[in-house]
Amino acid sequence: MTTDKQIIDRLEQGFAGSSTAFDTDGRLHGRLAALAERQGLLDVSYCTIDSPLGQLLLVATGKGLVRVAFSREDHDSVLSRLARDISPRILRTPRRLDEPARQLEEYFAGKRRAFTVQVDLRLARGFRRSVLLRLRDIPYGKTQSYAAVAKAAGNASAVRAAASACSHNPLPLVVPCHRVVRSDGTLGEYLGGAGAKRTLLSMEAAD
Amino acid sequence: MTAPRQRAAQPFEELVAEHGALVMRVCRALVGPVDAADAWSETFFSALQAYPRLPAGSNIRGWLVTIAHRKAIDQLRGAARRPEPARELPELAVAEPASADDDDELRAALDALPLKQRGAVIYRYLAELSYAEVGELLGSNATAARRSAADGIASLRKRLSKGTS
Numbered sequence: 001m002t003t004d005k006q007i008i009d010r011l012e013q014g015f016a017g018s019s020t021a022f023d024t025d026g027r028l029h030g031r032l033a034a035l036a037e038r039q040g041l042l043d044v045s046y047c048t049i050d051s052p053l054g055q056l057l058l059v060a061t062g063k064g065l066v067r068v069a070f071s072r073e074d075h076d077s078v079l080s081r082l083a084r085d086i087s088p089r090i091l092r093t094p095r096r097l098d099e100p101a102r103q104l105e106e107y108f109a110g111k112r113r114a115f116t117v118q119v120d121l122r123l124a125r126g127f128r129r130s131v132l133l134r135l136r137d138i139p140y141g142k143t144q145s146y147a148a149v150a151k152a153a154g155n156a157s158a159v160r161a162a163a164s165a166c167s168h169n170p171l172p173l174v175v176p177c178h179r180v181v182r183s184d185g186t187l188g189e190y191l192g193g194a195g196a197k198r199t200l201l202s203m204e205a206a207d
Numbered sequence: 208m209t210a211p212r213q214r215a216a217q218p219f220e221e222l223v224a225e226h227g228a229l230v231m232r233v234c235r236a237l238v239g240p241v242d243a244a245d246a247w248s249e250t251f252f253s254a255l256q257a258y259p260r261l262p263a264g265s266n267i268r269g270w271l272v273t274i275a276h277r278k279a280i281d282q283l284r285g286a287a288r289r290p291e292p293a294r295e296l297p298e299l300a301v302a303e304p305a306s307a308d309d310d311d312e313l314r315a316a317l318d319a320l321p322l323k324q325r326g327a328v329i330y331r332y333l334a335e336l337s338y339a340e341v342g343e344l345l346g347s348n349a350t351a352a353r354r355s356a357a358d359g360i361a362s363l364r365k366r367l368s369k370g371t372s
Contacts, residue, residue, distance in 0.1 A: 014236075
């Protein structure tokens with residue numbers, strides 16, 4: 001005799017699909033992302049890549065790379081904040097981040113000195129944004145003081161604000177805030193941690 | 208809780224990860240294995256479209272299942288022969304794998320149920336919605352939904368016991 005319980009169990013198992021794990025090959029997800037992109041509904045795409053500094057989160061809008069995050073920033077909470085600040089229409093779409101991923105890989109392999117990817121600086125406003133724009137002028141292997149950066153950004157007395165702009169840089173590595181150090185030569189804060197900053201500077205100096 | 212938020216703000220990717228499998232189960236039960244992938248894609252595409260306007264604190268699972276329900280009705284009625292997004296759906300690189308372990312006997316028994324019972328069984332037991340939510344979805348109420356689900360299960364049991372005993 002069949003019981004109700006057996007019928008319910010059979011229902012639950014009967015429609016699980018041909019594999020117990022769902023969409024393991026990502027075909028459905030890929031199709032959804034492609035459709036969303038085609039219809040202009042993919043507001044934010046992201047992927048993660050491995051690097052000598054640990055896993056990096058790369059995030060882009062239709063305008064360009066908008067955020068690079070170290071794992072110590074907690075990728076999930078970074079994405080939650082972007083959902084609030086930009087749009088919750090966020091999907092994992094590595095293909096849209098192929099170019100920045102490739103350039104970062106080349107950079108870590110010592111084969112690239114400057115990034116040419118489109119960036120979207122919408123997460124930085126006002127003076128912070130001016131600071132970030134100046135940072136792109138500091139060449140590979142060189143450093144500048146926070147005071148010099150403040151001056152270049154148009155406000156020589158705003159050294160603290162310049163330091164704060166660097167430590168809140170939404171695009172570390174690509175916008176090279178790691179090349180800004182204190183006037184006394186000590187490193188100063190870094191989103192990826194002091195160790196990461198040291199690693200990057202010695203990597204660039206060795207070249 | 209911080210300041211009250213008017214709109215849902217969880218990254219959509221998390222919705223797909225959390226509810227994708229459940230929505231697929233519901234789609235398979237509603238429209239069968241062949242059309243399930245299309246129903247799933249249309250459901251999540253519509254959801255992505257509407258998502259920024261979804262009020263904060265909404266029951267995401269209930270919302271997704273409601274969309275799947277509407278998509279399934281469209282497909283079953285063949286009303287609009289292909290709803291708008293479907294025409295844009297990129298072809299799947301490979302056909303949906305042959306569903307060897309799909310339960311054909313169960314599928315036939317489920318298809319034979321009256322619509323209300325079928326919906327009640329699927330939304331209660333596969334989508335795990337409350338009777339109140341099932342009632343709302345089917346345009347009735349919790350009491351009616353509970354009765355439809357019970358009748359549906361009883362009728363499935365009758366049909367499925369025949370062959371096995």
